[in-house]
Structures are given as structure tokens and as C-alpha cells.
Amino acid sequence: MTKMCKVEAIIKPLKLHQVKDALEEAGFPSLTVTDVKGRGQQKGIVQQWRGKKYCVDLLPKTKVEVVIPEEKVEEIIQVIQSTAFTGEIGDGKIFVIPIEAVVRIRTGERNGDAL
Numbered sequence: 001m002t003k004m005c006k007v008e009a010i011i012k013p014l015k016l017h018q019v020k021d022a023l024e025e026a027g028f029p030s031l032t033v034t035d036v037k038g039r040g041q042q043k044g045i046v047q048q049w050r051g052k053k054y055c056v057d058l059l060p061k062t063k064v065e066v067v068i069p070e071e072k073v074e075e076i077i078q079v080i081q082s083t084a085f086t087g088e089i090g091d092g093k094i095f096v097i098p099i100e101a102v103v104r105i106r107t108g109e110r111n112g113d114a115l
Contacts (some may be wrong), residue, residue, distance in 0.1 A: 001072070002069050002111055002112035003069070003070040003098070004068065004069055004070060004098075004099040004102060004111065004112070004115070005067070005068060005069075005070050005073050005096050005097060005098055005099055006065060006066070006067045006093070006096075006097045006099050007063045007065070007066045007067075007073065007077065007080070007094060007095070007096055007097075008063060008064070008065050008095040008096075008097065009028065009063070009065075009066060009077050009092060009093070009094045009095075010038065010061050010062070010063050010065075010079070010081045010092040010093050010094075011062050011064060011084040011091070011092040012037065012061065012062070012084065012086065012090060012091065012092065012097070013035070013061065013062045014035065014058055015062075015063045015083065015084045015086070016064070018083050018084075019064060019079075019080055019083045019084050020033070022079050022080075022082075022083040023064075023066065023076070023079055023080070025037040026075065026079045027061060028066055028068065028072075028074070028076055028079070030067075030115070031053070031064055031066045031067065031075065032055055032064070032066075033061065033062060033063070033064055033065075034062070034063045035061075035062060035063075036060075036061050036062065036063045037058040037059065037060055037061065037100055038059065038061050038087075039057055039058055039059055040060060040089075040090065040093070041089075059090065061092065064080070067115060068115070069104060069112060069115070070098075073096055077094055077096070080094055081094065102114040102115060
């Protein structure tokens with residue numbers, strides 16, 4: 001049985017299309033994208049509007065999720081990291097999560113065959 005992992009990348013929204021295109025070019029066309037809000041070590045940003053300062057502590061981010069065979073994890077991490085990189089605070093994080101099972105609803109195929 002093929003072991004599988006879910007790779008979740010939290011990235012800047014402006015990098016989504018570049019990451020999506022790079023993943024497809026690398027052979028990973030299937031993904032799920034969600035608009036999310038969050039914060040990391042920077043704990044938000046201070047902005048000014050009409051002369052008043054306010055703190056935005058939950059920043060808009062994009063979560064990209066891909067389920068892949070375990071042996072492809074390092075390859076996909078490299079693709080996402082190199083594409084999402086800006087060198088600025090808030091570039092994001094990549095999480096790797098083991099997956100117990102995958103079932104394709106339409107056909108009932110399981111695990112590696114369902115990917």
C-alpha cells in the first residue's frame with residue numbers, strides 16, 4: 001500500500017497563481033485552495049486610516065492543499081518553497097500530514113489509485 005501525505009501550504013495570496021502553475025508543471029495538477037486569515041510571528045501589521053492607527057492581526061492568506069504519495073513530499077516542498085518565496089516576513093509555512101486513506105467517491109478507488 002502506498003503511504004500518502006497531505007501537504008498544506010499557507011502562502012501570500014498574490015503567489016497563488018505562480019504556485020498553482022508551478023505545481024501543475026511539476027506534475028501535481030490536483031489541489032484544493034482556500035482563502036484563510038491568520039498570523040505568524042509578525043502578529044499582524046499596523047495601518048493608518050483617516051489619521052488613526054489600527055492593528056490588523058489576522059492577515060489574508062491562501063491555503064493550498066495537495067495529497068500525494070509520500071515519496072513525492074520533498075519534491076513538492078521544493079516547488080512550493082521556491083515559488084512562494086518573496087524573502088519578506090509572511091511568506092508562509094508548509095505542513096506535511098500523514099493520510100490514513102483516500103477514497104474516490106465516484107469509483108470507490110482507494111489510496112494511490114484514488115489520487
